[in-house]
Amino acid sequence: MQAAGEHLLSQVTQSLLGICTGIDLEGIRSKLSEIISGYDIKRIETDQTHPDLQEKIDLYLSGKKLEGLSKVTLGGYKIHLRIFAEHMKKMVEDVTTADIRVYLGRYNNQKITTISTKLSVLKSFFGWLTAEDIIPRDPTARIKPPKKEKRLPKALSIEELEMLREACVNVRQRVLIEVLYATGCRLSEVHAINRSDIDYNTQSCRVIGKGNKEREVYFSFKALFHLKKYLFTRADSEPALIITERKPYRRLSQRGIQREIKIIAENAGLQKKVSPHTMRHTFATLTLNNGADLVAVQELLGHENPATTQIYASITAERKREQHKKHLVQ
Structure with missing residues (x-):
């Protein structure tokens, strides 16, 4: 069996050993090994983005390009989603509302406009995936945009x-x-x-x-x-x-x-x-x-x-x- 599968199997059996007593670990390991052998398992390294998330980002950007978004806008979306993907090591369906709140919370020391922009991009991304029936629910739906600072534009006299x-x-x-x-x-x-x-x-x-x-x-x-x-x-x-x-x-x-x-x-x-x-x-x-x-x-x-x-x-x-x-x- 591939190394990633063996690593997963070891982690699962060790976790069971920590929470369960009096169980047949060898039997469970043998059965899990039989099931895992039918899958192509790859471990996601800490410095990699999840391939499922990256695939959905590419799909979203292609869809938005067909809708006529400008290169500048698409470029901005791509940068924001790349940063998000580097932080979120999950499949798209597994991303929760709490995950997104934690992610946005990392930028609390930045301007409200920065956080608003990041949330706006994520709402567009997950909203599009939901509308296209690629994911069953939108994890950003319950997150309200932060109140914008009412700053007047600095015009010249x-x-x-x-x-x-x-x-x-x-x-x-x-x-x-x-x-x-x-x-x-x-x-x-x-x-x-x-x-x-x-x-x-x-x-x-x-x-x-x-x-x-x-x-x-x-x-x-x-x-x-x-x-x-x-x-x-x-x-x-x-x-x-x-x-x-x-x-x-x-x-x-x-x-x-x-x-x-x-x-x-x-x-x-x-x-x-x-x-x-x-x-x-x-x-x-x-x-x-x-x-x-x-x-x-x-x-x-x-x-x-x-x-x-x-x-x-x-x-x-x-x-x-x-x-x-x-x-x-x-």
Whole structure:
């Protein structure tokens, strides 16, 4: 009999010896050996994931890919589920609600958003397996998401935006600031834009957002001016809108864009943390402060849920003060 089967047999008989007396261990061992011989048993090492769990993860990701989830979303799901599988040495059907609570409890010292994301991925995974009748029950069904911290998005003021513009040391930096701000795009969306995507007649381009959904975004006159200036300096054949500064020229990575924005913010002397997503927050906040329609801003940002856009509308304390001062009948 294979080594894994022998090891299992020894563990079972030793366990019985510890809890039972006056039983025929040799007879039990002989019968168990006969049963086990009909199975291909493999021991799961401590540094391995359970093959059943890994198989179900691969099946889930394939199913979600067919449903049209973006590569970015699928990549995030894959990372979270890999970490879960490394911790959970069980078959999928054997995973309990308590197991998941213990797993999530390991991240108590991290942000609520991190725990929420991990639970959301697990709910999607087990919910899909249950809906497909691959497992009989969903162990995450009774776990409620943690209450989210009500933190307001950190948008830049008009003065801080101007400070960023003035701090740019080359035309590529200026293009990044103007395009991120004018379009309100996510980092992944700006990263994926090609030169041929831009329609100069309508001052717009189409981007692929979350859920693989396409939408139209618009450039300002400033953004187009600096973009044309930047593209005029390029003699490469790279289709990407934003490229590296050195040969071989290639699309500037998302990490590269983040690094560039950080450098600009440091040059501007801004104390707050500035990222590409800060520019998206700034676009939403300043346009709403300037009287933009909430539904229009929702469409421009690519928000599926209006409540997400509503967050920006609720943070405009300065505008509320202005409206009170302007419209209150004395």
